[in-house]
Amino acid sequence: MDLSGLEPANCRPFSVADHYLMERGSEQGKWHRVSLPPEKGATEFITCRICEDISLTRSLCTFVSPFLSRVCYPMDTTLLVFGFRGRSAIGFSEDDLSHVVRPGDVWMVNTGGEALYRYTPAHDLNEMVVIKYATRRIGFVFPQQTRAVLRGDRPWIVRLGYQESNDSWISDLLNNGFTSSLDCLRAEARALDVLARWLRPLTDTVDEARVAPGIDGDPHLEQAIRLLTRDLAATPSLEELSRVLGMSHTRLNRAFKRAFGKTVFSWLRDYRLARARAALKDGHRSITDIAFQCGFSSASHFSQSFKQCYGCTPVEFRSSHKLQEVYCEYGTR
Structure with a gap:
């Protein structure tokens, strides 16, 4: 895979704390905006906890220098990652950032309880949307054959989409104003529907290919x-x-x-x-x-x-x- 311009150069990882993730204690059905320290560059993270087990984050970042982050989720988490602008490399260690998220990409990540690293080069606008699911909520949808391949007890990353029109997948979620409890229910249903539609080819393939x-x-x-x-x-x-x-x-x-x-x-x-x-x-x-x-x-x-x-x-x-x-x-x- 071409990683030109995406090799971390002596970057010290920035640990992303809970108040950036809004994973714990944040009010359900409310949009929150947070930024990294200003010396990192122009950054904005727009986050909403849709329900107890599902949240969404849209990140817009232009870093003044190459940026390496280390994200520790409070529980085993499965991510759907949608690339919009720029490129970032992700992986489970500083030495293995071999998965490049590009515009139009869709990746699925299971953290397996491990920290996720993300490297973004300097000066380029990077936009990404991540839907985060507590793995305990969705693990049952993986048939036994799929779990044997993906090893649900270990972290894994797989690309599901290439050159997709990602707006069509997540615009309903991003445009949800959460003005009522029904909006929360609608967002939860949409997040689960998006997950199911991306999981189907993966689970069907493992079964068919034996x-x-x-x-x-x-x-x-x-x-x-x-x-x-x-x-x-x-x-x-x-x-x-x-x-x-x-x-x-x-x-x-x-x-x-x-x-x-x-x-x-x-x-x-x-x-x-x-x-x-x-x-x-x-x-x-x-x-x-x-x-x-x-x-x-x-x-x-x-x-x-x-x-x-x-x-x-x-x-x-x-x-x-x-x-x-x-x-x-x-x-x-």
Whole structure:
């Protein structure tokens, strides 16, 4: 992944305290504005605690020097991160800021109780919106197969969206005036709906690809799957993967063949197609965006690969799925 301009240069992390997060004791259904100390630059954090287990923060920051923050959430937290302007790198240590949030990106982060680090270069306006869910509230939605891959007991980061129109996802939340208790209920429902729509492709893919049974507790395979699936638009090469895992190409391919009956990148191709197939069920997302997000070089390449695997084009699949939904909705009346 290209991290040019995003390598922390002797930055000392700034610990983000509770009064910036508004996680504890803040009044439900009220917008709060806070800023970092003025010597850090022009910063504004607009935060609302939607309900006991869900909050939202919009950050607008232009730092006078490269800025590294360390955020400690008071509980195990799952984040949906929407990039709007600028770039920031995130990770779970100062030495592993390998996930770059760009405009149009959507990332999911499970903190696993760990601190999250964020690095932002100087002078560029950076805008990001984060919806924060207490993991205890939403953990049940992950089927056992998904938990085996993402390791709910450990921190993980995965990119779910690429070049998205993020306004459409969170504008209802940002524009909510919270003038009544019903507005709080509406915001809670919207936050959960956004989460469900982004989780569906992830959970459906793990189930369809039968990832978890193949892993069967093998730590090398677990790590390989996490590295391959955390960002399908920027996967590591076989050489990079082998180096990180401390295994030769031959041994790694042999492990995948034993677990899944196919080589590393044959497995990855099929996983990409399964992830794209699940994403196509959401009619609000364009086929081109899904293709790039899942790592295909073009929409035509995606369409060709999809038809070879499933016997129909993405357009035909989406049309067929819509007909099935109509039947399910009206056929039993």
